[in-house]
């Protein structure tokens with residue numbers, strides 16, 4: 253077994269989480285998910301289409317609530333929090349990146365990124381400055397006044413990453429962030445996620461890219477709404493299958 257997160261409060265702790273979508277017929281999308289994510293981890297979530305990856309990400313990202321089970325985010329049991337309290341926690345602690353970017357078409361890049369600071373308590377006057385700084389960090393200082401339709405796919409995703417980061421969240425959740433990008437732009441986006449992780453951000457990324465998944469230190473596989481595998485390089489080290497690197 254792995255020893256993720258025993259030393260300090262985990263970023264995420266899921267206990268017997270299940271999700272049922274009501275409907276005709278109802279769909280049991282997730283069953284019995286137990287999961288611990290520690291601060292600073294970098295995790296790939298893989299699995300066939302329809303296996304529940306996006307649903308899992310929306311639950312841990314507090315965009316939706318489980319039908320049963322408990323989710324703790326940085327020690328807060330979400331079950332006991334009101335929607336308003338959950339929204340406040342989300343705004344301050346979680347950044348999202350999606351395959352489809354979800355930029356607001358009428359706004360410039362800097363306005364789109366500044367929108368990521370709404371509900372975080374950052375004063376209006378500081379939002380623009382912070383947004384410009386986040387855009388510099390993703391290499392888009394020269395595109396501050398562009399609108400989404402004037403940007404390439406890779407640039408749009410970098411704007412979306414800047415928006416996700418501008419509030420300095422501890423947890424970044426990305427749902428197939430390179431799914432709509434060509435290989436070169438995709439690599440740029442992944443490099444950016446790796447850099448953020450190196451700076452301390454916990455990153456969970458859903459991906460269909462096998463090479464990318466294989467390159468990340470922990471891989472979680474979903475199948476039919478259950479965790480089919482959860483593999484860490486540290487587990488491999490502990491099992492003595494890798495010659496170099498010390499057991500953690």
Ligand SMILES: Nc1ncnc2c1ncn2[C@@H]1O[C@H](COP(=O)(O)OP(=O)(O)O)[C@@H](O)[C@H]1O
Pocket residue numbers: 273275279281299300301302303304305306307308
């Ligand atoms: N809002 C919803 N209502 C009903 N069923 C849904 C809803 N969202 C997703 N599903 C179903 O849940 C299953 C898992 O979906 P999803 O989490 O998007 O999978 P993945 O991201 O792994 O492709 C699919 O069968 C999908 O049709």
Ligand SMILES: [Mg+2]
Pocket residue numbers: 305306307427
């Ligand atoms: Mg999905």
